[in-house]
Amino acid sequence: MGTGGLLSVNELAKRYGATVALQSLTMDVAPHEVHAILGENGAGKSTLVKILSGVVRANGGTMRLDGIEYIPHSIVDARRAGVSTAFQELSLLPNLTVAENLLLPNVSGGPFKMSRRGETVDAARQVLSKFNVTDIDPRSRVEDLSLAEKQRVEIVRAFSHEPRLLILDEPTAALPDTTWLFDQIRRLTETGVAILYISHRLGEVRELCQRATVLRNGVSTGTVDLEGINDDEIFRMMVGRAPEARFPGRTASIAERPVALEGRNLAAGRLHDVSFTLQQGAILGVAALEGQGQVELFRALAGLDPISGGTILVDGKPTAIASPQQAMAAGISYVPEERKIEGVFSGLSTAANVSLPKIMENSKAGFLTYAQDARAITEPAKAVELAERYFGFRMNDLSGGNQQKAVLARALMSDARCLVMFDPTRGVDVGTKQAIYNMMRAFADKGGAILVYSSELAELVNLCDACLVIYGGRIAAEVPRAELSEEHLLSAAHGHVDDAPLRVAS
Amino acid sequence: MSAADTTPMTDTAQASDKRRLLTGLASQGAVLITVVYVLLWIIYASEQPSALSAYSIESLLNNSLPLMLAAAGQTFVVLQGGFDLSVAGIISLSNVVVAVYPVEGPFGALVNLAMVVGIGLAVGATNGFLVAYMRIQSIAATLATMIICQGIALLILKAPGGYVSEFISYELTGSLFGVVPVAAVIGAAVAVIWLAFRRTNTGIALYAVGRDAAAAELSGIDVRRARFAAFCWAGVLYGCAGYMLSAQTATGNPSAGEPFLLLCFAAVALGGTSFSGGSGGVIGSLIGAATLMLMQKVLFSTGVSSFYTGVFQGVIMILAVLFAAFVQYMSRSRGNR
Structure with missing residues (x-):
């Protein structure tokens, strides 16, 4: 130098x-x-x-x-x-x-x-x-x-x-x-x-x-x-050439499955005219650089922000999703990016956090006991490999990875048929990532549908059945499974399509 | 710069002038509360013609001035994005000190003034240090200093008593040359000092820090110093409020400051200063405080039971805040389209 x-x-x-x-x-x-x-x-x-x-x-x-x-x-x-x-x-x-x-x-x-x-x-x-x-x-x-x-x-x-x-x-x-x-x-x-x-x-x-x-x-x-x-x-x-993580293989074909979630000409904030279809049993990825509109898309689907145009269809029926309650009722469960801010009650026990969606069904005469919570969450906790010894811990005292597992377990707890996940593996360790991949795969194989945004392109390439690329608030490319590669996604995310520079007017 | 370019330019310039006027009105808030104040005066004067006598005006101003000063001080802290509860403690302490250590004569009045300014500055600097440099939440820090000040006030004077020097209790509640109430002069002086201050770097920094501390930092503003300064100014003004309260009551009371705690926040809100910081100003708070006091008179003169005073004050406050939000919303949405 x-x-x-x-x-x-x-x-x-x-x-x-x-x-x-x-x-x-x-x-x-x-x-x-x-x-x-x-x-x-x-x-x-x-x-x-x-x-x-x-x-x-x-x-x-x-x-x-x-x-x-x-x-x-x-x-x-x-x-x-x-x-x-x-x-x-x-x-x-x-x-x-x-x-x-x-x-x-x-x-x-x-x-x-x-x-x-x-x-x-x-x-x-x-x-x-x-x-x-x-x-x-x-x-x-x-x-x-x-x-x-x-x-x-x-x-x-x-x-x-x-x-x-x-x-x-x-x-x-x-x-x-x-x-x-x-x-x-x-x-x-x-x-x-x-x-x-x-x-x-x-x-x-x-x-x-x-x-x-x-x-x-x-x-x-x-x-x-x-x-x-x-x-x-x-x-x-x-x-770069990061060592490939172990991604679980797919078991079933999704070719002719019915559509679980569909967006038609959605608009929200800087998002314009975004359409997509997500089939049952499919994992649809979203790739984008920071601030291209992906946050708006996910928040709209979660019912956190209203859409200013377009239609959301759940199981083929137009559905109004104006609040998180409506999203849950429609079978959509949202896994947020910043679990510290949006996701958890950090002072409550892990069991209480995970069992939250079923709080009414599990209570006896309006009261909940820890034992009931713990019993109720056994199955979803197993699906995300959250060890039973953590059930009694306050969320605060859990590592980031275990907190994220708990948030996922809670999403499963809600009997959602469609998971909307925003960068679920951000900031978690390799073991947790593996658990999250396995859980996503298992969820999709059982017929659930997943829309996932990730800032790690390798994840999208290896997990998804297809991938949307958002650039400047629009869908810049829709990449099918066969053509998924990190280079391809990255160049599309930079506004390049098939090597032809694409400038989107802002 | 051809004619073709300039025509649309003037259009947008006009639109933005209008917008600036609207947002200016909304952010000042002082205009709205002035209208309310004048309306109240009209009602008051029509109910009770003697209201316009010099004596009546003077006594109303004397009644209002302590709250006006307290609200002015509170505005500094609210503008930078915080709350200052120590107002109650500082007023009590200042009142007690003036009543227990009276110094006679005009020079004595200055000595007493120096005492209360010193007290206010010391407590304000403590608040500022705790909030700006130690990063303690302002409510927590000032709650602590309020309790400490009230404790000290009780140590100095166990029960209401003492007496205030004659110069303070007579001359400062009278009128200059028999015409201009001293209270009006002091209120105007605070307004003038504020108008000058808000044009200094620290004054501008106050608005910047209150709106967005992170952006202020990135703009090169010393955020901590601005916060510290706000608490110091506030403390000094509370001290002056305690001083003028002493002039009015002519006696000491270790819990004299307590009624000011909530009323001064009401006055600040009424004057159009946003509790989220960064917009408003002292002028609005001064008139807001004067309005609250005038309202008590009006209700009394129209024969409404004094038990309803609080209800009316609260309702007017909600209406004022709603109206200000409405004006802001209108100007904002027009600005975007």
Whole structure:
């Protein structure tokens, strides 16, 4: 690695407790360069952004900026060192004006000074016009702007701190037209600014960037020259060759089974015109990059959020699912992503949590005993390999894997015929994953239907009978079993279909 | 920048001006409560013509000022996204201190003022430290300091008693040059200080932190310092509320602050400040507090049993909050289409 670069990062690592977000990242960035960071969801990209911008501190490794050790302690500290960031989640304050947002944290010019509206607005207008934004009124409140306008304000704010290193985290996620951004990027790099460009849109990356560093599971797998590598090779670097997990084989054919769950032209939030059919005994996968609309789809099917258009059909009959109670009554059971938030009563015993769907049937004159709970859950617990000794534990005291098993057991408990699972294996250990795979297979073999989203493509490839790929709120591809491969799913999830770049207007 | 570009631009600019006005009204909340306040005055004056006499106005303002100051202080904490229960403790403690250690004369009044400001600042800084730096929930932290302050107040004065220096109890409840009530001057001064403060970096930070602390942090705001400052301001204003309460009652009472605890939250809500933080302001709270006190007078003058006062205060508060939410909803939905 050359030392002539602006930024050099060596074996950077970040752990949150036992979770490793970034294991070892090594890269360097030169002045004038637009350097891409590529990686799947959860590969460690956002952790890198947070460390570089001073939001969190690394646990290991070194960063040097112009040869000087760089350890930013806050956003302001990072800005002072010449690093500024346009965040993906947008860091604007909706209740303040565009002008105030641009000048934060020093709007008034000093701790004991008052801001004058005219001066603030003039200063902001100058900043905006310097970066060629003339259609946004600095007096507007940010909450009144469109998403694309907000994104431009966020980007202009990062520009305005005159950084030497500029970090753009998914800057085009909400920009329908990238011309403005790309012009500004070219102008800045001409003056020597280096840009770290994080985007899942490979087309853009190729247009802008010279080199890319690929991250996989928190490890940088190398920096590549984008000229000399094709998309497939990049996807392979991102996916890697993880040892294949043991996936249970299928027993029955599902060719002519009746349809258990069907969506017709569903719309909700950013989701548009999504149609799918899920047969009894089938496992239908959903693959998507973060934030493409999969959350809306699953929450709508679970009755957590209303749909704004389309029809949900259960067993061929149009069914209104406006609440989780209605979803359950229709035989749909939802396994949520964040069990800590959506899934469990952490203070209650495991038995009580699992038996919840049958709480009325199991009670005697309105009372429940632990013994009744424990008896009732024996069978579903066995199906997910949840050991009996955990029944009496409070959910809090269970490991993440066992909590997830309990949530699955509860889903089985409800006699659901259709499971809607959102990333069920996220953050659980290998053994639990195996148990979850087995349970899913067994459920489908008994005639149940499963719709599953997973951020691990290998799971989808090996478990599913077919896979939907959602991109930009629409179904970008429907991949049948025979064509399932991680590379295929990943490239479709990036908006590529059959190697032809597909740009979905946002 | 051709003419073709600019025509639609002015359209949207006009629309956004209108929207800004609407959201401005909604977020200020002060406008609505001012209307309610004026209406109440009209009812009051038509029921009881003597209400407009200088004496009557002066005494109403004197009655209202302690709650107005307490509500102003509470607004700082609510804006940054929290609740401050120590208001009751600080008012009790300040009242007791002023009544047990009276210092005569105008200079003495300043000494007493310095005492209560010191008390308020010390307790406010403790609250701020616990909430901002120790990350204790504001209700828990300020509940603790409230209990401590009330305990200290009882140590200083076991039962109602003591006396307040004559300068405080006479001059500060009178009128300047016999025309302008001192209470009005103090209320106006707080409003002016607030209008200046909300334009400082800390003032803007208060709104930012209350709306979205994470985004505020990413915008470079020192979130902890902003929270700390809010509790300090609040403490000082509670101290002043206790001081003006002493001026009005001319005596000390170790539980004098208790009625202020819930009423000051009511005044803040009535004034259009959102309990979820980030929108509203002190002006609304000042008028909100004045409205609550005026309502008691109106109900009394119209012959409604005083037992109904609480019912009316509650109903008006619910209506005000609903109306503010409605205006906000209207402006928001118009903004999106």
